[in-house]
Amino acid sequence: MAKIMLTGANGFVGSKLMAALASDSSIHVVTAVRKGATGPDCIAVGNIDGDTDFSVALAEVDVVIHAAARAHIMRDEVADPLAEYRKVNVEGTLNLARQAVAAGVRRFVFLSSIKVNGEATAVGNLFQASDGPAPEDAYGVSKLEAEQGLMNLVAETGMEVVIIRPPLVYGPGVKGNFxxxxxxxxxxVPLPLGAIHNKRSLIGIDNLVDLIIRCIDHPAASNQIFLAGDGEDLSTTELLRGVAKAMGNPARLIPVPAGLLQFGATLVGKKAMAQRLLGSLQVDIGKTCELLDWKPPYTVEEGLRRCFERSN
Structure with a gap:
């Protein structure tokens, strides 16, 4: 029986992943949580940083899945956001990885972010796993630095590392802009987004969980970086129509030209928000599918429907 240690089990992705792992009788799952341990397989380790002691949770573990992180914050009010991200996302990750090496862990699966690649693509010019990194905010920088530290550890120790970079993740219980x-x-509410012709990649939580599980023991995953996605890129207009259909509601979309919306958003200081709604961000999951013999089990339509079926 494989023994897996999971961090972030109380989070959006981690909780769904925990449920899937717990249903597999061939896997023994141990979780490391900040506080509120609920049993012998749930270990409270306190805040995750460079000093966290993971030794109890790592005992006899084969694979670590590290989903815990200081999440991306749109309007971060701390004095030095990068320093705060580094404490958890870099120092905490590498501290855990070094302890995993000492404990004899075979593989370390790290949930990173497409923000390591950047914030936008031209339509049809997809991000590749082999692209040079180009993070544009503190969160993306912290994830890149964690990736680099993990790859250095691979070279020094031989522990296998798998890095997964998802774009926007949606599903029941999702927070933020979605x-x-x-x-x-x-x-x-009538929305002026009925004529947006951008393309954006996203991934349903069930597809992401399926991919993470595939990376636990697939031989070809060792020391690779994988981009994640549903394999269907949608415009903002198409996504809103899909959400409305899944909810059984009409899509009240007004066809306002994207250029006019961009101009208005810039005038009122909402340029970043406009980029997320009007700009493109596409990822190529070809490497992921080929090396792992994997395909997203659910279409976007199915993922949205499952999202709202579960929330009712």
């Missing part, structure tokens, strides 16, 4: 969009569609 949750805000759902609320607007649910209230049938």
């Amino acid at each position: 949750a805000s969009m759902i609320k607007l569609v649910d209230k049938s």
